[in-house]
Amino acid sequence: MNPSETNTVPDQVDNGERRVDTLLQHYGTSHTHPVNELIHFVAIPAIMLSIIGLLFALHPAVAIGLALVSMVYYQRLSWPFTACMAIIFSVMLAVVDALQAQGVLVPVCVGIFVVAWIFQFIGHHLEGKKPSFFEDLQYLLVGPLFVLSKVFERLAIRW
Numbered sequence: 001m002n003p004s005e006t007n008t009v010p011d012q013v014d015n016g017e018r019r020v021d022t023l024l025q026h027y028g029t030s031h032t033h034p035v036n037e038l039i040h041f042v043a044i045p046a047i048m049l050s051i052i053g054l055l056f057a058l059h060p061a062v063a064i065g066l067a068l069v070s071m072v073y074y075q076r077l078s079w080p081f082t083a084c085m086a087i088i089f090s091v092m093l094a095v096v097d098a099l100q101a102q103g104v105l106v107p108v109c110v111g112i113f114v115v116a117w118i119f120q121f122i123g124h125h126l127e128g129k130k131p132s133f134f135e136d137l138q139y140l141l142v143g144p145l146f147v148l149s150k151v152f153e154r155l156a157i158r159w
Contacts, residue, residue, distance in 0.1 A: 001058070011151065017117070018074075018077075018078075019077060020077035020078045020081070020159065021030070021144070023077070023139075023142045023145075024142065024145060024146055024149050025088070026132065027132050027139055027142050027146050028141070028146065030128065030129040030130065030132050031118060031146065033123070033126050033127040035123060036123035036124060036126050036127040037075065037123075037150075039119045039120065039122065039123035040120070040123060040143065040146070040147060041147055041150070042116075042119070043116040043117070043119045043120045043123070044116075044120075044142070044143045044144055044146075044147050045088075045147065046112050046113075046114075046115075046116040047113060047117065047120070048088075048092060048144060049092050049096070049109070049112060050061075050109040050110070050112040050113035050116065051066070051109075052066065052067070052089070052092050052093065052096055053062075053095075053096040053099060053100075053105050053108070053109035053112075054106065054109045054110070054113070055092070056096045056097070056105065057100070057105050057106050057109070057146060058102060060093075060097075063096065064093065066124045066130065067089040067093065070085065070091070070141060071085065071086060071087070073138075073141050074141070074145070077145070078159045079150060080147075080152070080157065080159045081145050081149075081159050084148055085144065085145075086089050088122075088144070096109070142155075149156075
């Protein structure tokens with residue numbers, strides 16, 4: 001019996017394709033322009049850092065809580081992505097802790113957030129397509145995986 005026929009894991013969609021692949025494929029349809037893709041490679045991690053930082057400024061537990069909830073979502077999609085996102089969240093939490101210690105966390109994160117989103121919308125203007133999260137908010141969590149998937153592809157790592 002083919003192993004894919006017995007798979008009842010919730011990350012499978014009806015056609016046998018994994019849910020993570022379906023999400024990334026759909027996300028990719030509005031991110032094909034090379035400049036938009038490059039902007040996303042920089043802006044998505046920047047936005048992640050700024051959001052974690054602003055939540056950390058409220059209370060570190062809030063930022064950690066967001067990371068943990070995100071990890072549950074990622075775990076349902078892909079273990080290799082989950083492992084990498086755990087490392088990324090850990091590094092980002094260390095960076096925002098250092099910014100907090102220097103007393104510059106909020107202004108730095110607000111600046112990063114605003115500038116990164118401006119570039120995101122410039123990228124989508126060039127692309128001629130609206131951001132995916134306008135259709136479904138879960139694409140705010142898929143964006144980081146899209147960037148990570150491109151890195152994985154270059155390194156020939158299967159997610």
